[in-house]
Amino acid sequence: MKLMDLLVYNDIVIQCHDYPDPDTIASGYGIYCFLKQHGKKVRLIYSGPNEIRKPNLLIMIDRLGIPIEYVTELKYTPELLVTADCIHGETNVTDFSACVYAAVDHHVSVRNCSELYEIRPEYASCSSIIAVMLRESGFDWNSDEVLATALYYGLYTDTNSMSEVSHPSDRDLRDFACYKKDLLPLLTNSVLSLSEIQIAGDALNSINNDQEHHFAVTCAKRCDPNILGYVNDLILQVDTIDVSIVCCFISGGIKISVRSCINDINAMELSKFVTDGIGSGGGHRQKAGGFISSDKMPDLKPDNIVEFISGRVRTYYESFDIIRAETYTVEHDKMKIYVKKPQIMGFVQSNMIFEDDTVIRIRSVEADFEVCASSDVVIMADSRGSAYPISRAKFDSTYEECEGVFDVRSDYHPHAISTEKESQRLIFSCCRSRGGAKVYARRLERNTKLFTIWNKRHYISGMSGDYLIARMDDPGDIYIIDCERFNEIYKEQ
Numbered sequence: 001m002k003l004m005d006l007l008v009y010n011d012i013v014i015q016c017h018d019y020p021d022p023d024t025i026a027s028g029y030g031i032y033c034f035l036k037q038h039g040k041k042v043r044l045i046y047s048g049p050n051e052i053r054k055p056n057l058l059i060m061i062d063r064l065g066i067p068i069e070y071v072t073e074l075k076y077t078p079e080l081l082v083t084a085d086c087i088h089g090e091t092n093v094t095d096f097s098a099c100v101y102a103a104v105d106h107h108v109s110v111r112n113c114s115e116l117y118e119i120r121p122e123y124a125s126c127s128s129i130i131a132v133m134l135r136e137s138g139f140d141w142n143s144d145e146v147l148a149t150a151l152y153y154g155l156y157t158d159t160n161s162m163s164e165v166s167h168p169s170d171r172d173l174r175d176f177a178c179y180k181k182d183l184l185p186l187l188t189n190s191v192l193s194l195s196e197i198q199i200a201g202d203a204l205n206s207i208n209n210d211q212e213h214h215f216a217v218t219c220a221k222r223c224d225p226n227i228l229g230y231v232n233d234l235i236l237q238v239d240t241i242d243v244s245i246v247c248c249f250i251s252g253g254i255k256i257s258v259r260s261c262i263n264d265i266n267a268m269e270l271s272k273f274v275t276d277g278i279g280s281g282g283g284h285r286q287k288a289g290g291f292i293s294s295d296k297m298p299d300l301k302p303d304n305i306v307e308f309i310s311g312r313v314r315t316y317y318e319s320f321d322i323i324r325a326e327t328y329t330v331e332h333d334k335m336k337i338y339v340k341k342p343q344i345m346g347f348v349q350s351n352m353i354f355e356d357d358t359v360i361r362i363r364s365v366e367a368d369f370e371v372c373a374s375s376d377v378v379i380m381a382d383s384r385g386s387a388y389p390i391s392r393a394k395f396d397s398t399y400e401e402c403e404g405v406f407d408v409r410s411d412y413h414p415h416a417i418s419t420e421k422e423s424q425r426l427i428f429s430c431c432r433s434r435g436g437a438k439v440y441a442r443r444l445e446r447n448t449k450l451f452t453i454w455n456k457r458h459y460i461s462g463m464s465g466d467y468l469i470a471r472m473d474d475p476g477d478i479y480i481i482d483c484e485r486f487n488e489i490y491k492e493q
C-alpha cells in the first residue's frame, strides 16, 4: 500500500491501538499530517478502557501539539479507518465500523490480507515504516520538527532507547531525524512511575535461572516496555547468567527483551528463534527485542509465559553445533567438490561516490560498514541487497566489468552516507566473476555456528539445509551460505 492510495477517500479516521504508546501515536500522527496536507477531513483517535495517563505520553501530546482524541464510540461510519501500529480486528484495538479499512503495522499478523494493509515485521517500529512511506509519497517529514520528533521518539521507545534497532530504515530514522534536542531528555526521564519501579523489583525477585545453560527468564507485570531493558541489563550482571530474557504483556501480545554477554549466543538470533512463527524479533549481537502476537498464542498467560520462553531457549541451545575454523579440517568423506559458476554482481568504486579520503558509511540490509573513499576500494553488491568492500586488486583478479546497471532486488537499496550525513542511493554497474574456483562443500544437517578465521569473536549462522564451504586453495577459509544462494553460485564438478 502507498499513502497515495488513501487519497481517494475524504472522510477518514486514524486509530491508534488501545493503551497507546509513543510509536502508535507518532505513526498515526504521521498519517494525519499527510492526509491533512491533502485537504482531507481527518481525525486521529484512540479508544480502550482508559484515557492516557502516563507522564511521557502526556508531555509528548502536549508539547508536540498532537491532535489525538480519546473516544469510546464513533457516532458515524467513516469512509476509511486507518489503524496505526495495529490492525483492525485484533484484540488490542477497539472495534469501530468503517466502509473500508487500512493499516500500517510492524507486528506479525494473521490478518495481513488487504491491499490497504502495509505490514513490515522486520522494522523495529511503525514510525520507521511511516517515515519511509511519507518520503515515498513526496512528503518531507524531516522538515517538520514536530513530526520528526514524534517519529524519532516512537522508534526510541520501541527499541529500548535505540539499543534494538535492526532494519536499515530504523537506522536511517535514528541517524537523520532532525528532532527537538531539548525535548528528548524530558520525554525519556519521565517514563517510570513509582509503581513501575516496584514492578521491576518483582521481576527481579522471580527470575527463572537455568543452571545448566546459564540463562535467565522472567516476566514483569504489565508496564512500560522500556522497563524490560533496564531490568535485563541488571540481570545480565549476575556472574552465573550469560543470557537473559525479560518479557511483559503489552497491548496485543508480549514484548520481550533479550541480552547476551557471550560470543556463542547472538541476542538477535535468539530473539528471532524464540518468536519464530508467532511474532518477530530483531536487534544486535548483545541486545535484541521481540514481540509475540497474542493472536498466534492465545494460551500464553503470565503464569506460563516464563516456562514457554525457557523451553524455546533450551531448544535453541540444544539445536546447534559450533565449528571453529581455526581447528577445522575438511571432512573428505562428507564433502563433495563444487565449481563456482560465473556470476553477475554490482560494483561501484568508492571514490566515485564521494571524493577521495572521505569516510563513507555504507548501509545495506545486513549492517553498516565504513570505508575510506579511494581508487583502491570497490563496493560490491549482490542481487539481494547485501554490500561489502573489496580491494581494487582483488576486484581485477576476480571480476570483469560488463554493460548495464545492476539491479538490486531488496526492500532496502544500499546507500552511502558521508560524515556530513549526506545520504546517497548507490548506483552499481554490472560485472561478471570469472568462475571456475573450486570448493569442498556439504549440506548442514544441524543448525551451525561458525567462527571463521576472519572473525573469532562473532559467528555466522547456518541453518540445517544450508551449505558449509571450504576453499580448495585454502581449506582453512570456511564459510556458510544458504541453500538457494549455493545453487545459484555453485555446481557439482
Ligand SMILES: [Mn+2]
Pocket: 023, 024, 085, 106, 124, 125, 126, 158
Ligand atoms: Mn510499535
